[in-house]
Amino acid sequence: MPAVHSVCVLPGDGIGPEVIEPAVAVLKQVAGQAGMDVRLQYESIGGDALDRFGVPLPKSTLLACRASDAVLLGAVGGPKWDSNLPDLRPEKGLLNIRKGLGLYGNLRPVRQIPSLLQCSTLKPEVVDGVDLVVVRELTGGLYFGKPRGIYGANGHEIGMNSMVYHRREIDRIARKAFALARLRRKKVTSVDKANVLEVSRLWRQVVTETHRVFSDVELNHQYVDNCAMQMVLRPAQFDVILTENTFGDILSDIGAVLTGSIGTLPSASIGDGLALYEPVHGSAPDIAGKNLANPIGAIGCVAMMFEMSFGRPDLAARITEAVDAVLDQGYRTRDLLQAGGTEVGTGEFAVRVQEQIAGVAAARSS
Ligand code: IPM
């Protein structure tokens, strides 16, 4: 009996469906090679769900995700829904699914791919060797804290959000970061603004306390403004960056600059069970439907899924190596195109990745 894994697929908006289609093709291919039985169920989220069901996260989507072993999400959002009320914005679908599935941590690996060394706007010697993961707290802080809102009389309004963290929220994400560091270079940089914010002082205190049971891991602390600077100054110093929700949102976009294109970055949102995989790039409405989207982030999500949800790091490596090989051969989507490279569209790039994966399997069986 092959192992059965159910995956809920949420293509979403913009370039989401375009990058999810080739990612699913890779998922099926690699699962097939490994004799795994992967069952897919497609559901709606974001603007797509607003158009079809009038809400950004239909109950049926949430239930289908809860019943699955992993979730693969494309992207949400677009200009069509930008003037919607806050609760009826596509982004609310994403925030609600994170909360609804208890996904309190977001892992965003940033790995410099050698053949893309010249693609970053930063100097090659600065980005050379970068291999870090941003561990972002995902269901607390400013995004969810109360009180929030716009209050007061016309002309005298006050806009308000609250950065709130409970000790247990800090402790559980710190544990994830330390455990991950143990599998890597054993170094955690915890990022806060403890020189100004009380919530950050508690963050630093709890992270330091939690560290006691992970004393084989090195821990240092940085203020978020300094960390933003260090990430472009000397990014290779970082192994695991642990930080709260808003800081992590901002710092992980800086991470995207290091690889050359945000299109290459995958992410995993995790809790204590089910995980959701989503490329970092978002819906990119300006290039949607033009066959320009880079599928590497979405394909990287499938690699992370094999490793983290299906316990198959070998299959994850097979996918990552195939992507690297295709880049080495000079094939690029437009975001990564350089002189001498060959421009290919979204699907064409993915087909080359699939050929590479098929070649590896053929070589093994011959
Ligand atoms: C991200 C995105 C989201 C966030 C938006 C789309 C709500 O920027 O995943 O980084 O802010 O978390």
Ligand code: MG
């Ligand atoms: Mg973001």
